[in-house]
Amino acid sequence: MNLQETFGSLVFNDAVMRQRLPKETYRVLHRTIAEGRTLNAEVASVVANTMKDWAIEKGATHYTHWFQPMTGITAEKHDSFLSPIEGGGAIMEFSGKELVRGESDASSFPSGGLRSTFEARGYTAWDPTSYAFIKGDTLCIPTAFCGYGGQALDKKTPLLRSMQALSHQAKRILRLFGHNDVKRVIATVGPEQEYFLIDRELYEKRKDLIYTGRTLLGARPPKGQELDDHYFGNLKPRVAAFMREVDEELWKLGVSAKTEHNEAAPCQHELAPIFTTANLATDHNQLTMETMKRVAAKHGFACLLHEKPFAGVNGSGKHNNWSMSTDTGMNLLEPGETPGENAQFLLFLVAVIKAVDLHQDLLRISVASAGNDHRLGASEAPPAIISIFLGDELEAILEALEHHSAYEAGQRTEVNIGVKTLPRIPKDTTDRNRTSPLAFTGNKFEFRMPGSAMSISEANVVLNTAVADVLMGFAEQLEKAEDLRAAVEQIVVDTITNHKRIIFNGNNYSAEWKEEAHRRGLLDLPSTPDALPYLILPKNIAMFEQQRVYTGEELHSRYEIQLENYCKVISIEAHTMLDIVNKEIIPAIMNYSRQAAEAALSKRALIPDLQLPCEEKLVKQLSILLGSISAKAEALHESVLALSNVDTPLHQARHCRDSIFLAMQELRCLVDEAEMITDEKAWPFPGYGALLTTK
Numbered sequence: 001m002n003l004q005e006t007f008g009s010l011v012f013n014d015a016v017m018r019q020r021l022p023k024e025t026y027r028v029l030h031r032t033i034a035e036g037r038t039l040n041a042e043v044a045s046v047v048a049n050t051m052k053d054w055a056i057e058k059g060a061t062h063y064t065h066w067f068q069p070m071t072g073i074t075a076e077k078h079d080s081f082l083s084p085i086e087g088g089g090a091i092m093e094f095s096g097k098e099l100v101r102g103e104s105d106a107s108s109f110p111s112g113g114l115r116s117t118f119e120a121r122g123y124t125a126w127d128p129t130s131y132a133f134i135k136g137d138t139l140c141i142p143t144a145f146c147g148y149g150g151q152a153l154d155k156k157t158p159l160l161r162s163m164q165a166l167s168h169q170a171k172r173i174l175r176l177f178g179h180n181d182v183k184r185v186i187a188t189v190g191p192e193q194e195y196f197l198i199d200r201e202l203y204e205k206r207k208d209l210i211y212t213g214r215t216l217l218g219a220r221p222p223k224g225q226e227l228d229d230h231y232f233g234n235l236k237p238r239v240a241a242f243m244r245e246v247d248e249e250l251w252k253l254g255v256s257a258k259t260e261h262n263e264a265a266p267c268q269h270e271l272a273p274i275f276t277t278a279n280l281a282t283d284h285n286q287l288t289m290e291t292m293k294r295v296a297a298k299h300g301f302a303c304l305l306h307e308k309p310f311a312g313v314n315g316s317g318k319h320n321n322w323s324m325s326t327d328t329g330m331n332l333l334e335p336g337e338t339p340g341e342n343a344q345f346l347l348f349l350v351a352v353i354k355a356v357d358l359h360q361d362l363l364r365i366s367v368a369s370a371g372n373d374h375r376l377g378a379s380e381a382p383p384a385i386i387s388i389f390l391g392d393e394l395e396a397i398l399e400a401l402e403h404h405s406a407y408e409a410g411q412r413t414e415v416n417i418g419v420k421t422l423p424r425i426p427k428d429t430t431d432r433n434r435t436s437p438l439a440f441t442g443n444k445f446e447f448r449m450p451g452s453a454m455s456i457s458e459a460n461v462v463l464n465t466a467v468a469d470v471l472m473g474f475a476e477q478l479e480k481a482e483d484l485r486a487a488v489e490q491i492v493v494d495t496i497t498n499h500k501r502i503i504f505n506g507n508n509y510s511a512e513w514k515e516e517a518h519r520r521g522l523l524d525l526p527s528t529p530d531a532l533p534y535l536i537l538p539k540n541i542a543m544f545e546q547q548r549v550y551t552g553e554e555l556h557s558r559y560e561i562q563l564e565n566y567c568k569v570i571s572i573e574a575h576t577m578l579d580i581v582n583k584e585i586i587p588a589i590m591n592y593s594r595q596a597a598e599a600a601l602s603k604r605a606l607i608p609d610l611q612l613p614c615e616e617k618l619v620k621q622l623s624i625l626l627g628s629i630s631a632k633a634e635a636l637h638e639s640v641l642a643l644s645n646v647d648t649p650l651h652q653a654r655h656c657r658d659s660i661f662l663a664m665q666e667l668r669c670l671v672d673e674a675e676m677i678t679d680e681k682a683w684p685f686p687g688y689g690a691l692l693t694t695k
């Protein structure tokens with residue numbers, strides 16, 4: 001395979017546009033994309049026609065507006081290029097209008113009440129900052145999805161708005177530092193994706209995996225990840241073949257999948273792309289998840305993207321690496337070489353610190369889901385408390401600034417910290433801390449809380465908007481300042497003083513940190529129903545409205561959708577569990593205990609005075625467990641039924657967490673206990689031991 005030819009071969013990217021579009025059209029389109037403007041109809045029509053010809057050459061027959069409704073996955077509705085003409089023939093057609101805007105009867109996508117109060121229809125609008133691509137026989141056009149009043153019904157619209165807000169405010173700051181050439185500031189993102197690969201044949205025997213993506217039952221195997229022998233271990237040939245094909249498929253789509261390695265848990269792996277704009281990274285991550293699932297099936301695997309497919313071994317996350325870059329190529333979180341650059345770096349750095357401290361709640365909400373709740377706070381993933389890791393060196397620098405004291409850099413060169421001599425910041429001094437929710441890693445922040453199955457859109461919407469909001473405040477102060485340098489230093493020092501409580505360099509998994517965080521007054525929101533009500537706090541509505549990212553109404557709708565989604569996920573899990581327990585587990589235990597009882601009886605018939613401690617004990621144990629299982633299943637069923645009597649989505653979510661989920665856990669304990677004493681061959685589906693050993 002020729003990598004250079006393969007990469008992006010199915011993408012209508014800048015190179016293709018330059019080659020195929022008339023010079024003038026290309027120039028206008030390019031500027032529209034680079035500067036984030038609206039496209040005019042004439043240009044759209046030329047682009048559409050060129051795009052169609054290109055797509056047909058590549059074998060496409062259909063096109064679709066590819067969008068990301070609030071289900072968190074992607075949606076598409078395919079139309080063919082074919083257009084009948086008078087006299088019975090047909091031509092291949094694709095107009096500018098069809099490219100730019102689509103109508104969608106979207107009434108079955110979640111809208112949190114938005115669409116019922118407005119028009120029932122939605123429309124999709126081309127996002128020219130994300131390139132069109134071909135999937136199978138279909139030209140996919142990345143689009144935003146809105147209601148007729150312009151209300152965002154998707155994950156892309158707010159992301160684009162937040163990128164605009166960040167760009168606008170960051171440019172104000174850059175202008176003060178003399179960077180008048182910067183036209184755009186771009187949020188850059190590189191998401192590292194974790195996943196499990198298990199044998200498809202085994203997967204298909206388990207309804208829990210099929211319906212819910214995770215095992216609802218399953219006793220721990222004798223060996224899990226205790227020996228740490230999977231992490232970065234050798235790839236099995238079948239897994240390696242899968243990874244190679246995923247890479248190739250993604251490269252064709254212009255996704256720069258880069259590194260793959262084994263992760264901590266057995267059968268767990270990771271894929272990391274090279275970073276790009278937040279918008280493309282989000283689209284690409286969706287394509288990555290989709291591609292992994294499809295290719296896995298081809299190789300006899302099932303790819304599990306759930307945050308916690310197996311109890312007792314690590315879950316999967318998605319590390320969201322985030323920074324800000326100018327269109328002139330400057331990374332705003334890159335510590336500079338000179339004191340002047342450093343003032344600018346420090347200003348952006350403390351902006352992130354302040355934004356994170358002020359909006360801990362929003363960051364927590366951006367990663368809240370029933371699936372991810374299993375992971376956050378277990379000693380494998382960051383806790384549900386937000387904090388920032390800066391590394392010793394950077395923290396020492398900030399501390400010295402705060403106290404106007406001298407700072408000794410690693411090289412032992414003493415630097416006086418004053419207005420004109422902000423310290424030189426040694427490169428690559430950030431140590432590693434794998435336990436922090438948000439770690440500064442040299443020239444970017446790594447947000448480690450997002451779940452493996454979720455869209456990274458929300459996390460980046462919050463990062464972009466919160467930072468934009470803080471930068472706005474800084475810009476207002478600095479634009480009025482007489483002595484810019486002194487004013488910058490003042491802001492840096494004040495921000496450190498007021499927001500340093502959010503910085504923590506120690507072990508985030510420890511119990512002491514939890515106590516310490518509570519003492520510092522940091523938010524601790526362990527579950528989704530704890531976190532979500534913060535979304536509609538006045539301070540959050542005010543910020544999102546100020547930055548034009550969400551209206552209050554849109555936030556309310558998202559609040560409802562997320563609560564509903566949480567309830568739906570737990571209800572589906574409960575129903576699945578009941579189905580498995582009633583139809584598979586209880587019959588299996590009954591059969592097996594009958595076998596044991598029959599064995600005992602026939603032995604006794606043969607030798608009447610024989611003692612049978614083992615058989616009798618087994619029958620007794622199984623019978624007791626069976627009774628408890630059946631009673632717990634009934635209790636779970638009642639709890640599920642009771643949900644319909646609970647009012648308001650928030651109360652329903654709490655019922656799901658405190659009653660249904662609890663009953664599920666209790667039921668699971670009993671079933672897992674029964675599994676431990678039942679013949680493997682009598683158990684109705686493969687257990688953890690088999691699932692977690694890929695051949």
Ligand code: ADP
Binds near residue numbers: 190323444
């Ligand atoms: P590490 O090994 O320290 O985690 P890597 O260089 O492997 O760092 O990067 C991890 C991820 O971070 C990759 O997806 C990478 O593309 C991404 N990344 C690197 N620089 C940036 C940046 N400036 N903005 C956003 N993401 C970045």
Ligand code: MG
Binds near residue numbers: 192319446
């Ligand atoms: Mg990393």
